[in-house]
Amino acid sequence: MTTDAVKQTDTQTAGASSFRIATGRERGYHRAAVDTFLAAARESFESDSGELSAEDVRIASFPLVKGGYAIGDVDAALGRIEDAFAARRREEAIRDGRAEEWVLRARAEAQVILDHLARPRRQRFARAGFLSFGYRVDEVDHVANRIVRFLRDGDALSVEQLRSAAFRMQRHGYREEQVDALLDAAIEVMLAVR
Incomplete structure (x- = not known):
């Protein structure tokens, strides 16, 4: 662009x-x-x-x-x-001759994301309280798996797909701010290497 x-x-x-x-x-x-x-x-x-x-x-x-x-x-x-x-x-x-530094930073950020998403399924993010609503766990885990496959295996995933990711709500679901922060970090890594 x-x-x-x-x-x-x-x-x-x-x-x-x-x-x-x-x-x-x-x-x-x-x-x-x-x-x-x-x-x-x-x-x-x-x-x-x-x-x-x-x-x-x-x-x-x-x-x-x-x-x-x-x-x-x-x-x-x-x-x-x-x-x-x-x-x-x-x-x-x-x-400016900082390409290697740029790539190393993107790799480090990608590794942080992979480490976070290596947590067991249904335990990747903190949960909202029992009476509070958060993002639906199975839907977030599905998107998380796609991010892992993109970063680890090079599977297809676009920035637009992450930007448009929307999750239904459920009681005691994943805390929205944590999921949103990880999606933002993944988008930033994708834009860095695009």
């Missing part, structure tokens, strides 16, 4: 119909918040100021409102922008 991805997304946000608007009972992302964030992302990318990173884009969140931008459209645009920021950092590391 290059500057074109960020410019294309920013161009989309320039007009009133940049993204589809959520209709009916659907809620969408607050339009002004999205437009402001995307403008800041474009400015940061073009000036290479370092004010925003791929991680900042990945964790961006917006209030949900009636008449907001369709969530899927915005999330897809954010994914392209995150890819562009990550690609720039990777290219800079290679250009």
Whole structure:
């Protein structure tokens, strides 16, 4: 990805119909918040100021409102922008002669993920309380197994598949924040070696 991805997304946000608007009972992302964030992302990318990173884009969140931008459209645009920021950092590391350091760091992060996911099935993450809800254990374990096969065996898995992973809720399920943090770490490793 290059500057074109960020410019294309920013161009989309320039007009009133940049993204589809959520209709009916659907809620969408607050339009002004999205437009402001995307403008800041474009400015940061073009000036290479370092004010925003791929991680900042990945964790961006917006209030949900009636008449907001369709969530899927915005999330897809954010994914392209995150890819562009990550690609720039990777290219800079290679250009500056830090490719080996970049690869070693990605390998170390991948090993941390593999070590965490080596825990027994149904025990990979802390659980929500008995009366609290968390992510459904079997669904998270399925995605975790795919991550392991990707990192260990080179099986196919895309960043988009991890970004769109969604889990149903269950009582005493896995704690959401731990699962989300691991998914973010896996995405970061995937973007580093892409």
